Amino acid sequence: MKFITSANTLADHLYRVQGVASAKSTMPALSHVLLRADGQQLKLSATDLDLAIEDFVPVKVEQAGSVALPAKSLFEVVKTLPPGDVSLTLVDNQRVEIKAPKATFKLVGVSAGEFPAIPQVPDTQSIELPAREIARMIDGTIFCVSTDDARYNLTGVYWEALQGGKGLRFVATDGHRLALMERAFDQHVTMKPVIVPKKALIELKRLLGATPAEEQRVRCAFSDNHVVFGVGDVKLSSRLIEGQFPDYEQVIPKSAPNVVKASRAELSDALKRVSIMSPDKSFGIRLHVENDRVRVESQNPLLGEASQEIDVEYQGPAITIGFNAHYLLEVLSQISEGGVRIELADHISPALVRPIESRDLLGVVMPMRV
Amino acid sequence: MRAIIHVDMDAFYASVEQRDAPELAGKPVIVGGHPKRGVVLAASYEVRPFGVRSAMPMAHAVRLAPRAIVVPPRFSAYLEASERVFAIFERYTPEIEPLSLDEAFLDVTGSLKLFGPAQAIAARIRREIAEEVQLPASAGIASVKFVAKMASDIAKPNGQREVRAEDTIAFLSPLPVSRLWGVGPKTEERMRTLGLKTIGDVAARGAKWLDEYLGSGGVHLWELSQGIDARAVESDRAAKSIGAEDTFEHDIAIGEALHPYIHQQALRVGVRLRKHGLKTRVVQLKLKLADFQLLTRRKTLDAPTDDGQALYQEALALLERAPSGKRVRLTGVSAQDIGETGGQVELFATAKTLQSERRGKLNKALDKIAEKFGSDAIATADLLGARVEDNEDDEARRQVGAARFDRAKE
Numbered sequence: 002m003k004f005i006t007s008a009n010t011l012a013d014h015l016y017r018v019q020g021v022a023s024a025k026s027t028m029p030a031l032s033h034v035l036l037r038a039d040g041q042q043l044k045l046s047a048t049d050l051d052l053a054i055e056d057f058v059p060v061k062v063e064q065a066g067s068v069a070l071p072a073k074s075l076f077e078v079v080k081t082l083p084p085g086d087v088s089l090t091l092v093d094n095q096r097v098e099i100k101a102p103k104a105t106f107k108l109v110g111v112s113a114g115e116f117p118a119i120p121q122v123p124d125t126q127s128i129e130l131p132a133r134e135i136a137r138m139i140d141g142t143i144f145c146v147s148t149d150d151a152r153y154n155l156t157g158v159y160w161e162a163l164q165g166g167k168g169l170r171f172v173a174t175d176g177h178r179l180a181l182m183e184r185a186f187d188q189h190v191t192m193k194p195v196i197v198p199k200k201a202l203i204e205l206k207r208l209l210g211a212t213p214a215e216e217q218r219v220r221c222a223f224s225d226n227h228v229v230f231g232v233g234d235v236k237l238s239s240r241l242i243e244g245q246f247p248d249y250e251q252v253i254p255k256s257a258p259n260v261v262k263a264s265r266a267e268l269s270d271a272l273k274r275v276s277i278m279s280p281d282k283s284f285g286i287r288l289h290v291e292n293d294r295v296r297v298e299s300q301n302p303l304l305g306e307a308s309q310e311i312d313v314e315y316q317g318p319a320i321t322i323g324f325n326a327h328y329l330l331e332v333l334s335q336i337s338e339g340g341v342r343i344e345l346a347d348h349i350s351p352a353l354v355r356p357i358e359s360r361d362l363l364g365v366v367m368p369m370r371v
Numbered sequence: 372m373r374a375i376i377h378v379d380m381d382a383f384y385a386s387v388e389q390r391d392a393p394e395l396a397g398k399p400v401i402v403g404g405h406p407k408r409g410v411v412l413a414a415s416y417e418v419r420p421f422g423v424r425s426a427m428p429m430a431h432a433v434r435l436a437p438r439a440i441v442v443p444p445r446f447s448a449y450l451e452a453s454e455r456v457f458a459i460f461e462r463y464t465p466e467i468e469p470l471s472l473d474e475a476f477l478d479v480t481g482s483l484k485l486f487g488p489a490q491a492i493a494a495r496i497r498r499e500i501a502e503e504v505q506l507p508a509s510a511g512i513a514s515v516k517f518v519a520k521m522a523s524d525i526a527k528p529n530g531q532r533e534v535r536a537e538d539t540i541a542f543l544s545p546l547p548v549s550r551l552w553g554v555g556p557k558t559e560e561r562m563r564t565l566g567l568k569t570i571g572d573v574a575a576r577g578a579k580w581l582d583e584y585l586g587s588g589g590v591h592l593w594e595l596s597q598g599i600d601a602r603a604v605e606s607d608r609a610a611k612s613i614g615a616e617d618t619f620e621h622d623i624a625i626g627e628a629l630h631p632y633i634h635q636q637a638l639r640v641g642v643r644l645r646k647h648g649l650k651t652r653v654v655q656l657k658l659k660l661a662d663f664q665l666l667t668r669r670k671t672l673d674a675p676t677d678d679g680q681a682l683y684q685e686a687l688a689l690l691e692r693a694p695s696g697k698r699v700r701l702t703g704v705s706a707q708d709i710g711e712t713g714g715q716v717e718l719f720a721t722a723k724t725l726q727s728e729r730r731g732k733l734n735k736a737l738d739k740i741a742e743k744f745g746s747d748a749i750a751t752a753d754l755l756g757a758r759v760e761d762n763e764d765d766e767a768r769r770q771v772g773a774a775r776f777d778r779a780k781e
Binding site: 150151152174176177178179247248252283285323325349351365367368369370371 | 718
């Protein structure tokens with residue numbers, strides 16, 4: 002195998018692929034990226050067996066062939082090369098010589114045969130969705146995904162078509178809080194509800210970049226237990242999470258009577274400050290809401306205590322309610338600007354958090370007993 | 372230098388029975404299960420000269436000591452006595468590391484100014500246990516944990532022994548190597564072939580020699596022979612895990628016979644978790660097999676708990692996975708990965724969360740009852756003693772039952 006390409010181009014493509022390779026696997030090939038040079042292109046593949054990615058790089062192939070190289074090291078090497086052409090040549094024994102002007106590396110790989118076959122998923126249901134909206138919906142929900150393997154069905158984001166196929170809804174929860182976002186699309190969305198693993202969405206976000214172009218599209222094809230995302234030439238396929246997503250609609254309060262309207266920035270600052278004094282692991286704080294005021298308080302028997310007041314809009318009965326400060330801060334960080342509306346019932350019922358000016362996002366946070 | 376006391380109750384279960392039924396005092400008493408199928412759980416000092424030991428089959432024990440009085444176990448009574456004993460420890464130091472129901476290390480270094488020398492503290496603790504709980508206890512006093520434990524072993528029954536730092540080597544020297552922590556039958560055999568019979572033999576060889584012949588474990592044994600033991604007394608507060616375990620003097624086959632032990636250990640862990648406002652995510656069952664092989668099985672729970680009954684159910688499931696038929700000399704239940712409870716409310720009120728909420732309320736009530744009337748006041752049926760299960764030809768059992776009934780009437 003031998004090919005020549007621009008170092009910058011190769012680095013860009015390796016960046017997209019290397020996140021899928023798993024560093025901690027017992028199977029060494031899984032921390033590698035497979036390079037296959039053929040015709041006028043180089044195909045890059047990586048997989049952790051649940052998630053797989055394939056990308057194509059335009060290169061000048063001098064000799065067709067393939068080899069698997071350690072993903073992280075290859076990316077580190079290529080991204081530090083000076084701009085210009087780079088050649089990769091399989092020399093001997095799965096060793097690859099990487100040659101740039103004035104710099105040479107030799108990287109030890111494994112034979113392409115040791116790399117697991119990536120399952121090809123049939124495109125049974127395929128839809129094209131606006132990339133910018135999908136990226137926003139991932140950001141707005143992924144922070145609520147559970148990291149607890151014991152609650153496997155909560156370790157991904159639930160995707161569900163809106164009624165009549167008018168759009169898409171994302172829901173994520175870890176059992177203590179929940180985030181929901183929905184968007185209406187021009188095209189019709191038909192799909193069975195699915196749970197997409199967190200890692201697949203992180204890698205999809207990597208492919209989309211921070212702010213995808215207005216016209217960019219993501220192709221989504223679902224089969225019974227897989228999803229394939231297509232972004233340009235890149236194909237990202239993931240196993241779906243099996244299991245039942247909980248009946249989330251029943252835990253979203255239909256109407257909580259007591260509405261607090263606050264500045265997002267002020268509330269967020271107060272929470273950050275006061276939570277410094279909250280107990281180590283729980284980040285427990287108390288909100289005391291009364292008469293156009295919120296007092297944020299915390300207490301750590303080993304450290305001390307803190308309290309801060311902010312002006313809000315509130316005319317309901319006095320309520321004292323405890324929360325994990327992080328849960329509130331994370332949902333607030335997804336509200337880009339302006340005011341936040343918090344709807345409360347009592348000290349043990351869920352709080353509904355959303356922006357005042359839009360219906361962009363809906364957060365539900367369960368209180369803590371204090 | 373630390374001042375460490377190891378307190379160990381004497382023939383604990385049997386002593387509780389003798390205390391609660393005065394007609395048993397001074398008599399050979401065996402606490403045990405079914406006379407034909409069960410094992411000896413404890414043997415009073417009066418029956419030990421006949422060769423009766425804990426965990427030997429009951430049938431065998433009854434043959435050795437045909438006149439011994441056999442009493443069914445009442446775990447709840449032992450738990451209650453244990454808690455009262457530990458409450459006495461707490462008067463003298465917060466640094467308490469429970470080893471089992473009837474055994475603990477106390478670091479009294481910080482208490483010497485308040486209560487006088489460790490020797491005097493040990494004497495006071497033993498006197499208070501005798502007066503308030505009416506049970507005999509022995510104590511060992513030393514500057515390191517394992518020497519304190521050996522000293523209490525030697526002081527038994529109903530005695531205490533102090534080993535000063537400067538006397539440690541002389542104290543250890545004549546003792547057999549099997550007394551050292553970490554020396555099981557296999558290592559003991561290896562050591563004997565190397566000519567190491569007493570701890571003094573170990574001390575006489577250099578660390579280098581032991582390293583060469585016994586590996587890195589050999590260095591540790593040499594350190595112990597010199598009275599070097601860096602382990603601190605670990606109290607619950609600082610601990611990363613909370614556990615309860617008991618060693619049987621003889622072995623019990625894996626199976627139902629272990630259930631009451633594991634149940635009671637799980638409940639003890641639950642009580643201690645709640646006392647410190649902690650919950651656990653990981654339950655661990657520990658079994659030490661007859662050949663000293665250590666088996667641990669652990670399970671991560673869906674949600675953190677401080678409920679002893681829930682821990683028991685998980686531990687039983689773990690026991691199912693243990694090789695049945697093997698015999699064990701120790702069982703232990705522990706809560707790993709413990710943390711503050713926090714009181715986070717769950718979003719999804721599943722049957723499980725509702726149940727755990729109800730459990731929480733129940734445990735709160737049980738803890739209150741136990742605090743007020745002692746943990747003997749309320750217990751689950753399996754720990755209360757097998758009084759209902761079989762009314763067969765067991766004279767002693769009936770006698771004891773009657774004696775208890777009389778006391779209850781008073």
